[in-house]
Amino acid sequence: MTKAEKTALIEKLAGEFKASNAIIVCDYKGLSVRELESLRASAREKSAKVQVIKNTLASIALKQVGIEDLELKENNIFVWSEDQISLAKAVCKFSDSVGGKLVIKSGYFEGSCVDSKHIEAVSKLPSKEELIGMLLSVWTAPARYFVTGLDNLRKQKEEQ
The missing domain is CATH 1.20.5 (Single alpha-helices involved in coiled-coils or other helix-helix interfaces)
Incomplete structure:
Protein backbone atom coordinates (compact mmCIF):
# COMPACT_ATOMS: atom_id res chain seq x y z
CA MET A 1 0.00 0.00 0.00
CA THR A 2 1.47 3.33 -1.05
CA LYS A 3 1.61 6.39 1.17
CA ALA A 4 -1.08 8.11 -0.92
CA GLU A 5 -3.40 5.11 -0.54
CA LYS A 6 -2.79 5.07 3.21
CA THR A 7 -3.55 8.80 3.45
CA ALA A 8 -6.76 8.36 1.46
CA LEU A 9 -7.80 5.43 3.66
CA ILE A 10 -7.11 7.43 6.83
CA GLU A 11 -9.20 10.36 5.56
CA LYS A 12 -12.04 8.04 4.58
CA LEU A 13 -11.99 6.25 7.94
CA ALA A 14 -11.79 9.51 9.88
CA GLY A 15 -14.89 10.78 8.06
CA GLU A 16 -16.81 7.57 8.71
CA PHE A 17 -15.74 7.42 12.37
CA LYS A 18 -16.79 11.03 12.87
CA ALA A 19 -20.23 10.35 11.35
CA SER A 20 -20.83 7.27 13.51
CA ASN A 21 -22.10 7.26 17.11
CA ALA A 22 -20.74 3.82 17.93
CA ILE A 23 -17.50 1.99 17.23
CA ILE A 24 -16.74 -1.51 18.51
CA VAL A 25 -13.27 -3.06 18.40
CA CYS A 26 -13.13 -6.87 18.44
CA ASP A 27 -10.52 -9.60 18.28
CA TYR A 28 -11.33 -11.94 15.41
CA LYS A 29 -8.69 -14.67 15.86
CA GLY A 30 -10.03 -18.07 14.95
CA LEU A 31 -12.85 -16.87 12.68
CA SER A 32 -13.07 -18.40 9.24
CA VAL A 33 -13.61 -16.34 6.10
CA ARG A 34 -17.18 -17.64 5.90
CA GLU A 35 -17.85 -16.44 9.46
CA LEU A 36 -16.35 -13.02 8.70
CA GLU A 37 -18.58 -12.73 5.64
CA SER A 38 -21.55 -13.65 7.80
CA LEU A 39 -20.59 -10.84 10.21
CA ARG A 40 -20.35 -8.38 7.33
CA ALA A 41 -23.75 -9.46 5.99
CA SER A 42 -25.46 -9.09 9.36
CA ALA A 43 -23.81 -5.70 9.84
CA ARG A 44 -25.01 -4.52 6.42
CA GLU A 45 -28.58 -5.32 7.49
CA LYS A 46 -28.12 -2.95 10.44
CA SER A 47 -26.46 -0.23 8.28
CA ALA A 48 -23.13 -0.90 9.98
CA LYS A 49 -19.69 -1.22 8.48
CA VAL A 50 -17.09 -3.86 9.26
CA GLN A 51 -13.42 -3.62 8.36
CA VAL A 52 -10.10 -5.08 9.40
CA ILE A 53 -7.73 -2.11 9.67
CA LYS A 54 -4.07 -1.93 10.60
CA ASN A 55 -3.72 -0.59 14.12
CA THR A 56 -1.44 2.28 13.12
CA LEU A 57 -3.81 3.51 10.40
CA ALA A 58 -6.82 3.11 12.69
CA SER A 59 -5.16 4.99 15.54
CA ILE A 60 -4.26 7.89 13.23
CA ALA A 61 -7.84 8.06 11.92
CA LEU A 62 -9.25 7.87 15.45
CA LYS A 63 -6.92 10.62 16.68
CA GLN A 64 -8.08 12.87 13.82
CA VAL A 65 -11.65 12.68 15.15
CA GLY A 66 -10.62 13.07 18.81
CA ILE A 67 -10.78 9.45 19.94
CA GLU A 68 -7.54 8.62 21.70
CA ASP A 69 -8.50 6.28 24.54
CA LEU A 70 -9.02 3.08 22.54
CA GLU A 71 -6.21 0.62 23.12
CA LEU A 72 -5.33 -1.12 19.87
CA LYS A 73 -3.21 -4.25 20.21
CA GLU A 74 -2.98 -7.49 18.27
CA ASN A 75 -5.61 -8.35 15.61
CA ASN A 76 -8.57 -6.00 15.48
CA ILE A 77 -11.72 -5.76 13.45
CA PHE A 78 -13.68 -2.51 13.62
CA VAL A 79 -17.47 -2.36 13.46
CA TRP A 80 -19.18 1.04 13.40
CA SER A 81 -22.64 2.48 12.93
CA GLU A 82 -24.89 5.39 13.84
CA ASP A 83 -27.14 3.31 16.12
CA GLN A 84 -25.27 1.94 19.12
CA ILE A 85 -28.03 -0.39 20.36
CA SER A 86 -28.51 -2.23 17.07
CA LEU A 87 -24.74 -2.39 16.58
CA ALA A 88 -24.17 -3.85 20.05
CA LYS A 89 -27.01 -6.34 19.53
CA ALA A 90 -25.60 -7.48 16.17
CA VAL A 91 -22.03 -7.90 17.43
CA CYS A 92 -23.02 -9.70 20.65
CA LYS A 93 -25.44 -11.97 18.78
CA PHE A 94 -22.75 -12.84 16.24
CA SER A 95 -20.18 -13.45 18.97
CA ASP A 96 -22.56 -15.87 20.67
CA SER A 97 -23.34 -17.62 17.38
CA VAL A 98 -19.66 -18.39 16.69
CA GLY A 99 -18.99 -19.67 20.18
CA GLY A 100 -17.14 -16.61 21.44
CA LYS A 101 -14.45 -16.61 18.74
CA LEU A 102 -15.22 -12.93 18.17
CA VAL A 103 -14.08 -11.25 21.39
CA ILE A 104 -15.34 -7.74 22.10
CA LYS A 105 -12.41 -5.67 23.36
CA SER A 106 -13.70 -2.13 23.72
CA GLY A 107 -15.75 0.53 22.03
CA TYR A 108 -16.62 4.17 21.67
CA PHE A 109 -20.25 5.17 22.27
CA GLU A 110 -21.37 8.79 21.91
CA GLY A 111 -18.23 10.50 23.07
CA SER A 112 -16.81 8.07 25.61
CA CYS A 113 -14.77 4.90 25.57
CA VAL A 114 -16.53 1.84 26.94
CA ASP A 115 -15.50 -1.68 27.86
CA SER A 116 -16.96 -4.99 26.71
CA LYS A 117 -19.30 -5.24 29.72
CA HIS A 118 -20.90 -1.93 28.79
CA ILE A 119 -21.37 -3.07 25.19
CA GLU A 120 -23.00 -6.31 26.37
CA ALA A 121 -25.31 -4.32 28.68
CA VAL A 122 -26.32 -2.03 25.79
CA SER A 123 -27.06 -5.07 23.63
CA LYS A 124 -29.72 -6.15 26.13
CA LEU A 125 -31.62 -2.85 25.85
Whole structure:
Protein backbone atom coordinates (compact mmCIF):
# COMPACT_ATOMS: atom_id res chain seq x y z
CA MET A 1 0.00 0.00 0.00
CA THR A 2 1.47 3.33 -1.05
CA LYS A 3 1.61 6.39 1.17
CA ALA A 4 -1.08 8.11 -0.92
CA GLU A 5 -3.40 5.11 -0.54
CA LYS A 6 -2.79 5.07 3.21
CA THR A 7 -3.55 8.80 3.45
CA ALA A 8 -6.76 8.36 1.46
CA LEU A 9 -7.80 5.43 3.66
CA ILE A 10 -7.11 7.43 6.83
CA GLU A 11 -9.20 10.36 5.56
CA LYS A 12 -12.04 8.04 4.58
CA LEU A 13 -11.99 6.25 7.94
CA ALA A 14 -11.79 9.51 9.88
CA GLY A 15 -14.89 10.78 8.06
CA GLU A 16 -16.81 7.57 8.71
CA PHE A 17 -15.74 7.42 12.37
CA LYS A 18 -16.79 11.03 12.87
CA ALA A 19 -20.23 10.35 11.35
CA SER A 20 -20.83 7.27 13.51
CA ASN A 21 -22.10 7.26 17.11
CA ALA A 22 -20.74 3.82 17.93
CA ILE A 23 -17.50 1.99 17.23
CA ILE A 24 -16.74 -1.51 18.51
CA VAL A 25 -13.27 -3.06 18.40
CA CYS A 26 -13.13 -6.87 18.44
CA ASP A 27 -10.52 -9.60 18.28
CA TYR A 28 -11.33 -11.94 15.41
CA LYS A 29 -8.69 -14.67 15.86
CA GLY A 30 -10.03 -18.07 14.95
CA LEU A 31 -12.85 -16.87 12.68
CA SER A 32 -13.07 -18.40 9.24
CA VAL A 33 -13.61 -16.34 6.10
CA ARG A 34 -17.18 -17.64 5.90
CA GLU A 35 -17.85 -16.44 9.46
CA LEU A 36 -16.35 -13.02 8.70
CA GLU A 37 -18.58 -12.73 5.64
CA SER A 38 -21.55 -13.65 7.80
CA LEU A 39 -20.59 -10.84 10.21
CA ARG A 40 -20.35 -8.38 7.33
CA ALA A 41 -23.75 -9.46 5.99
CA SER A 42 -25.46 -9.09 9.36
CA ALA A 43 -23.81 -5.70 9.84
CA ARG A 44 -25.01 -4.52 6.42
CA GLU A 45 -28.58 -5.32 7.49
CA LYS A 46 -28.12 -2.95 10.44
CA SER A 47 -26.46 -0.23 8.28
CA ALA A 48 -23.13 -0.90 9.98
CA LYS A 49 -19.69 -1.22 8.48
CA VAL A 50 -17.09 -3.86 9.26
CA GLN A 51 -13.42 -3.62 8.36
CA VAL A 52 -10.10 -5.08 9.40
CA ILE A 53 -7.73 -2.11 9.67
CA LYS A 54 -4.07 -1.93 10.60
CA ASN A 55 -3.72 -0.59 14.12
CA THR A 56 -1.44 2.28 13.12
CA LEU A 57 -3.81 3.51 10.40
CA ALA A 58 -6.82 3.11 12.69
CA SER A 59 -5.16 4.99 15.54
CA ILE A 60 -4.26 7.89 13.23
CA ALA A 61 -7.84 8.06 11.92
CA LEU A 62 -9.25 7.87 15.45
CA LYS A 63 -6.92 10.62 16.68
CA GLN A 64 -8.08 12.87 13.82
CA VAL A 65 -11.65 12.68 15.15
CA GLY A 66 -10.62 13.07 18.81
CA ILE A 67 -10.78 9.45 19.94
CA GLU A 68 -7.54 8.62 21.70
CA ASP A 69 -8.50 6.28 24.54
CA LEU A 70 -9.02 3.08 22.54
CA GLU A 71 -6.21 0.62 23.12
CA LEU A 72 -5.33 -1.12 19.87
CA LYS A 73 -3.21 -4.25 20.21
CA GLU A 74 -2.98 -7.49 18.27
CA ASN A 75 -5.61 -8.35 15.61
CA ASN A 76 -8.57 -6.00 15.48
CA ILE A 77 -11.72 -5.76 13.45
CA PHE A 78 -13.68 -2.51 13.62
CA VAL A 79 -17.47 -2.36 13.46
CA TRP A 80 -19.18 1.04 13.40
CA SER A 81 -22.64 2.48 12.93
CA GLU A 82 -24.89 5.39 13.84
CA ASP A 83 -27.14 3.31 16.12
CA GLN A 84 -25.27 1.94 19.12
CA ILE A 85 -28.03 -0.39 20.36
CA SER A 86 -28.51 -2.23 17.07
CA LEU A 87 -24.74 -2.39 16.58
CA ALA A 88 -24.17 -3.85 20.05
CA LYS A 89 -27.01 -6.34 19.53
CA ALA A 90 -25.60 -7.48 16.17
CA VAL A 91 -22.03 -7.90 17.43
CA CYS A 92 -23.02 -9.70 20.65
CA LYS A 93 -25.44 -11.97 18.78
CA PHE A 94 -22.75 -12.84 16.24
CA SER A 95 -20.18 -13.45 18.97
CA ASP A 96 -22.56 -15.87 20.67
CA SER A 97 -23.34 -17.62 17.38
CA VAL A 98 -19.66 -18.39 16.69
CA GLY A 99 -18.99 -19.67 20.18
CA GLY A 100 -17.14 -16.61 21.44
CA LYS A 101 -14.45 -16.61 18.74
CA LEU A 102 -15.22 -12.93 18.17
CA VAL A 103 -14.08 -11.25 21.39
CA ILE A 104 -15.34 -7.74 22.10
CA LYS A 105 -12.41 -5.67 23.36
CA SER A 106 -13.70 -2.13 23.72
CA GLY A 107 -15.75 0.53 22.03
CA TYR A 108 -16.62 4.17 21.67
CA PHE A 109 -20.25 5.17 22.27
CA GLU A 110 -21.37 8.79 21.91
CA GLY A 111 -18.23 10.50 23.07
CA SER A 112 -16.81 8.07 25.61
CA CYS A 113 -14.77 4.90 25.57
CA VAL A 114 -16.53 1.84 26.94
CA ASP A 115 -15.50 -1.68 27.86
CA SER A 116 -16.96 -4.99 26.71
CA LYS A 117 -19.30 -5.24 29.72
CA HIS A 118 -20.90 -1.93 28.79
CA ILE A 119 -21.37 -3.07 25.19
CA GLU A 120 -23.00 -6.31 26.37
CA ALA A 121 -25.31 -4.32 28.68
CA VAL A 122 -26.32 -2.03 25.79
CA SER A 123 -27.06 -5.07 23.63
CA LYS A 124 -29.72 -6.15 26.13
CA LEU A 125 -31.62 -2.85 25.85
CA PRO A 126 -34.76 -2.71 23.69
CA SER A 127 -34.23 -1.45 20.15
CA LYS A 128 -35.54 1.87 18.90
CA GLU A 129 -38.54 0.20 17.25
CA GLU A 130 -39.39 -1.70 20.44
CA LEU A 131 -39.19 1.50 22.49
CA ILE A 132 -41.50 3.30 20.06
CA GLY A 133 -43.96 0.40 20.32
CA MET A 134 -43.88 0.58 24.12
CA LEU A 135 -44.44 4.34 24.03
CA LEU A 136 -47.38 4.02 21.64
CA SER A 137 -48.87 1.32 23.84
CA VAL A 138 -48.70 3.63 26.85
CA TRP A 139 -50.20 6.55 24.90
CA THR A 140 -53.13 4.51 23.55
CA ALA A 141 -53.92 2.74 26.85
CA PRO A 142 -56.37 5.39 28.20
CA ALA A 143 -58.37 5.40 24.96
CA ARG A 144 -58.45 1.59 24.93
CA TYR A 145 -59.68 1.43 28.52
CA PHE A 146 -62.34 4.08 27.80
CA VAL A 147 -63.63 2.16 24.76
CA THR A 148 -63.61 -1.13 26.72
CA GLY A 149 -65.56 0.54 29.53
CA LEU A 150 -68.14 1.92 27.07
CA ASP A 151 -68.49 -1.51 25.47
CA ASN A 152 -69.04 -3.15 28.87
CA LEU A 153 -71.61 -0.47 29.75
CA ARG A 154 -73.43 -1.13 26.44
CA LYS A 155 -73.51 -4.87 27.14
CA GLN A 156 -74.82 -4.25 30.65
CA LYS A 157 -77.60 -1.97 29.32
CA GLU A 158 -78.58 -4.56 26.68
CA GLU A 159 -78.89 -7.28 29.34
CA GLN A 160 -81.31 -5.16 31.38
